[in-house]
Amino acid sequence: MKKLPLPSPRSPAQLDEEILAYAKQRAPSGKHYSRPAWIGGLAAVSVVTVAVLLVLPQQPDPVSPAMDLDVQLESTAERVVPEQFSSGNSATESARIGATATKLLRKEGSPMAARAGVAAMADEAASSAEVLAPPPQDLLQERLRELATLLESGDTKEAEAGYEALKNNCDSCKLPATLQEAIESFMVDN
Amino acid sequence: MGISLALFNRLKSDESLMLAYQDGDTDAFELLYRRHKDGLFAFLFRSYPRIAVVEELAQDTWVAVINAVERYTPDARFRTWLYQIAHNRLVDHWRRADNQHTELTSAPEPVATDNSEIEDLQRAVVAALAQLPREQKDALLLHEQGFTLADIAQITDTGVETVKSRMRYARNHLREKLGDEI
Numbered sequence: 001m002k003k004l005p006l007p008s009p010r011s012p013a014q015l016d017e018e019i020l021a022y023a024k025q026r027a028p029s030g031k032h033y034s035r036p037a038w039i040g041g042l043a044a045v046s047v048v049t050v051a052v053l054l055v056l057p058q059q060p061d062p063v064s065p066a067m068d069l070d071v072q073l074e075s076t077a078e079r080v081v082p083e084q085f086s087s088g089n090s091a092t093e094s095a096r097i098g099a100t101a102t103k104l105l106r107k108e109g110s111p112m113a114a115r116a117g118v119a120a121m122a123d124e125a126a127s128s129a130e131v132l133a134p135p136p137q138d139l140l141q142e143r144l145r146e147l148a149t150l151l152e153s154g155d156t157k158e159a160e161a162g163y164e165a166l167k168n169n170c171d172s173c174k175l176p177a178t179l180q181e182a183i184e185s186f187m188v189d190n
Numbered sequence: 191m192g193i194s195l196a197l198f199n200r201l202k203s204d205e206s207l208m209l210a211y212q213d214g215d216t217d218a219f220e221l222l223y224r225r226h227k228d229g230l231f232a233f234l235f236r237s238y239p240r241i242a243v244v245e246e247l248a249q250d251t252w253v254a255v256i257n258a259v260e261r262y263t264p265d266a267r268f269r270t271w272l273y274q275i276a277h278n279r280l281v282d283h284w285r286r287a288d289n290q291h292t293e294l295t296s297a298p299e300p301v302a303t304d305n306s307e308i309e310d311l312q313r314a315v316v317a318a319l320a321q322l323p324r325e326q327k328d329a330l331l332l333h334e335q336g337f338t339l340a341d342i343a344q345i346t347d348t349g350v351e352t353v354k355s356r357m358r359y360a361r362n363h364l365r366e367k368l369g370d371e372i
Contacts (some may be wrong), residue, residue, distance in 0.1 A: 004334055004364075007312045009235050011227040015245050019227075019252045023219045026256050028212055 140173060148183045204268035212259050219259075223252065226269065229335060230276055236331050237280055239316055247283060251276040266344070273335070274345045277328065284324060318367040326360040329353050 143166060150159035163179040176182045200221065202210070210218035230251065234244040254275050319327050325346065332342045339357075343350045 005311045008232040011231040023256050024216045027214050027216045
């Protein structure tokens with residue numbers, strides 16, 4: 001018997017939509033097959049993060065040869081030492097710490113952890129030296145002008161005390177012995 | 191990647207697609223649905239040629255498949271299981287119709303084709319089928335869907351010999367009604 005000539009109506013589109021919608025609604029949720037939308041965003045953020053990390057300058061290798069670190073610290077100490085000027089001895093102290101750090105690092109067989117700690121100390125010294133760096137020459141002149149004003153107004157003792165403090169705190173300024181000489185010198189230079 | 195996955199899914203068996211849907215893959219279910227929706231709809235229509243009723247029966251069948259997905263195990267062919275569900279829905283509908291004294295008229299709803307002669311012949315075949323006992327009609331229509339005797343026995347929950355007998359009676363009846371046309 002050959003195949004029967006039978007009608008073959010197709011499933012209506014509306015019925016298809018309803019059944020497929022129901023299938024999606026009732027899809028088992030225990031195991032998620034469909035990729036969540038936030039996965040794409042997470043991937044994009046990860047890629048950007050990696051790209052930024054690659055572009056950013058690399059930190060010094062904590063286990064890099066001590067020689068390289070010595071060069072860095074020597075330059076730090078050189079920046080700190082000259083032309084000390086401050087109201088206290090902080091800049092000098094900073095320079096001393098930097099120099100000590102350099103010496104310590106030059107010692108053969110220093111443990112890496114100690115070297116890293118000393119390096120941090122040297123960095124700290126350099127930064128504090130930058131904060132307490134000597135004022136420019138015009139600040140010195142301004143300070144002398146203030147002392148001269150005091151002297152003219154009759155506050156001789158206060159003016160001389162201020163000048164002594166200035167001399168003590170700035171060895172490299174090479175100030176004359178007396179305030180009078182310093183003012184004369186200042187008057188001549190300006 | 192999407193195209194490859196779609197191609198890969200097309201090569202999958204019905205059972206694999208159903209298991210994928212069990213894992214939440216709704217695309218797999220859609221592919222499975224599109225494979226069988228028209229065949230199932232046609233089977234239901236040939237058994238009960240009323241579009242509104244057939245739509246309801248088809249929907250019930252697929253909803254039952256969807257609701258059973260988490261319990262599904264590929265012990266038997268998916269298609270056999272699908273038609274078993276559809277057949278059960280059909281039997282339930284006949285029982286309800288019997289209780290309500292609803293009778294199917296001999297003139298089925300026409301299905302549009304390009305050829306009016308074929309339409310006439312189809313209508314005649316459906317009318318002849320409507321006169322058959324339901325079990326004989328089911329056996330014949332399932333065989334027309336490509337099922338083996340063993341499959342039909344499983345779908346209709348009977349023995350293979352019974353199926354053979356039903357089919358023999360059904361064919362003889364159609365020959366009597368339609369003569370050489372079939």
